[in-house]
Amino acid sequence: MQQIKTYLDQIATISDLDWDFFYSKLQRRVIKKKAVFLKINEIENHISFIESGVVRLFIPKEDPEKEITFGFSFKNQFISAYDSFLTQKPSAYQLQALTETTILSITYADLQEVYQKTQIGNLIGRLTAERLFLIKSKREQNLLNLSAEERYLKLFKERPELLQVIPLKYISSYIGVTAQALSRIRKRI
Amino acid sequence: MQQIKTYLDQIATISDLDWDFFYSKLQRRVIKKKAVFLKINEIENHISFIESGVVRLFIPKEDPEKEITFGFSFKNQFISAYDSFLTQKPSAYQLQALTETTILSITYADLQEVYQKTQIGNLIGRLTAERLFLIKSKREQNLLNLSAEERYLKLFKERPELLQVIPLKYISSYIGVTAQALSRIRKRI
DNA sequence: TAAAATTTATGATCAAGGACAAAAAAAATT
DNA sequence: AATTTTTTTTGTCCTTGATCATAAATTTTA
Numbered sequence: 001m002q003q004i005k006t007y008l009d010q011i012a013t014i015s016d017l018d019w020d021f022f023y024s025k026l027q028r029r030v031i032k033k034k035a036v037f038l039k040i041n042e043i044e045n046h047i048s049f050i051e052s053g054v055v056r057l058f059i060p061k062e063d064p065e066k067e068i069t070f071g072f073s074f075k076n077q078f079i080s081a082y083d084s085f086l087t088q089k090p091s092a093y094q095l096q097a098l099t100e101t102t103i104l105s106i107t108y109a110d111l112q113e114v115y116q117k118t119q120i121g122n123l124i125g126r127l128t129a130e131r132l133f134l135i136k137s138k139r140e141q142n143l144l145n146l147s148a149e150e151r152y153l154k155l156f157k158e159r160p161e162l163l164q165v166i167p168l169k170y171i172s173s174y175i176g177v178t179a180q181a182l183s184r185i186r187k188r189i
Numbered sequence: 190m191q192q193i194k195t196y197l198d199q200i201a202t203i204s205d206l207d208w209d210f211f212y213s214k215l216q217r218r219v220i221k222k223k224a225v226f227l228k229i230n231e232i233e234n235h236i237s238f239i240e241s242g243v244v245r246l247f248i249p250k251e252d253p254e255k256e257i258t259f260g261f262s263f264k265n266q267f268i269s270a271y272d273s274f275l276t277q278k279p280s281a282y283q284l285q286a287l288t289e290t291t292i293l294s295i296t297y298a299d300l301q302e303v304y305q306k307t308q309i310g311n312l313i314g315r316l317t318a319e320r321l322f323l324i325k326s327k328r329e330q331n332l333l334n335l336s337a338e339e340r341y342l343k344l345f346k347e348r349p350e351l352l353q354v355i356p357l358k359y360i361s362s363y364i365g366v367t368a369q370a371l372s373r374i375r376k377r378i
Numbered sequence: 379t380a381a382a383a384t385t386t387a388t389g390a391t392c393a394a395g396g397a398c399a400a401a402a403a404a405a406a407t408t
Numbered sequence: 409a410a411t412t413t414t415t416t417t418t419g420t421c422c423t424t425g426a427t428c429a430t431a432a433a434t435t436t437t438a
Contacts, residue, residue: 129318136325
């Protein structure tokens with residue numbers, strides 16, 4: 001079965017009618033390695049399901065060393081500059097494929113239609129927003145409670161696969177330190 | 190009209206039937222100044238609408254100087270240890286009334302019933318979760334992009350009313366610094 | 379309103395992580 | 409495989425904010 005159907009079936013029971021309607025709105029896109037597919041100041045018009053690949057969410061800076069990474073998404077997850085998507089205001093973030101990546105996207109307008117016309121749209125939308133809230137909430141706790149070293153150790157423990165795949169310079173800014181500082185943290189462990 | 194009805198009417202159009210059902214689930218509670226009405230490790234069983242008063246969300250520590258404040262809520266807003274509420278796991282946070290406070294609460298079980306039985310429940314739930322996500326997302330951006338001084342100035346600009354009402358020792362940990370550090374920040378401005 | 383308790387401010391010292399520079403290592407390209 | 413480019417590490421110095429101690433100001437309580 002389709003990966004995205006498998007994913008959504010875990011969240012809720014979707015009627016064939018609703019599924020067909022939703023599925024008809026999806027568009028498949030292939031993004032080349034390192035390509036930025038949402039640029040800063042653009043309005044995010046999509047929520048995308050990653051069929052394969054890895055995507056990074058980040059805020060660019062004049063000096064590329066000072067970019068800040070806010071998240072990494074892997075296959076079988078949804079990705080979006082969700083705040084820009086929700087508010088339909090220019091995005092502070094960029095989205096970049098770290099490997100060749102295939103996504104299935106739905107537009108803002110089409111998703112609003114799904115919310116209006118399907119039985120299940122708002123339920124899935126609520127559960128998705130709740131899940132994303134929980135992620136941000138955990139992250140806020142980490143940033144305010146833990147030192148950089150503790151944040152690294154926690155990441156190492158909870159998402160070791162991430163450290164295998166993602167360059168350290170991205171990990172460092174995700175943790176909230178410079179690449180140099182992360183290098184020193186790793187040395188003293 | 191009821192404050193809470195006015196608030197929800199701004200979000201969506203609610204049928205009388207749905208409203209009556211929801212309203213029948215609400216319980217009013219009055220909380221004394223400084224009282225903690227959700228303790229750490231308790232499972233948050235309520236979402237509450239503040240009719241009057243001010244509520245603080247915080248993580249307590251052995252040394253009370255090291256408590257961390259995560260947010261302040263005022264009248265006509267909903268408040269909850271939302272992550273504990275959503276996951277129904279023990280809360281890392283406490284909720285404290287900073288002034289005498291009156292709230293209208295709905296329990297977890299009753300809200301699930303509202304989600305199932307009303308037309309509008311999941312829509313309001315989705316929009317609420319989305320709004321809370323946006324707040325956390327902004328906060329994550331602030332914490333990673335700005336210095337303590339910049340965070341204070343931003344708060345001063347965006348929520349000046351908050352600085353009138355909330356003791357600085359709570360503001361400081363909300364910004365992510367000690368009370369001493371905030372005092373020095375204020376001096377040099 | 380006087381006393382006590384709490385909050386805010388100030389001083390001195392310390393530690394974590396930033397900034398800048400450069401070398402070493404690893405990965406990508408020719 | 410050799411060269412170029414990118415990533416990671418290491419060195420030195422500096423800044424921000426933490427920590428500990430105490431004083432001043434403000435608020436609460438008796």
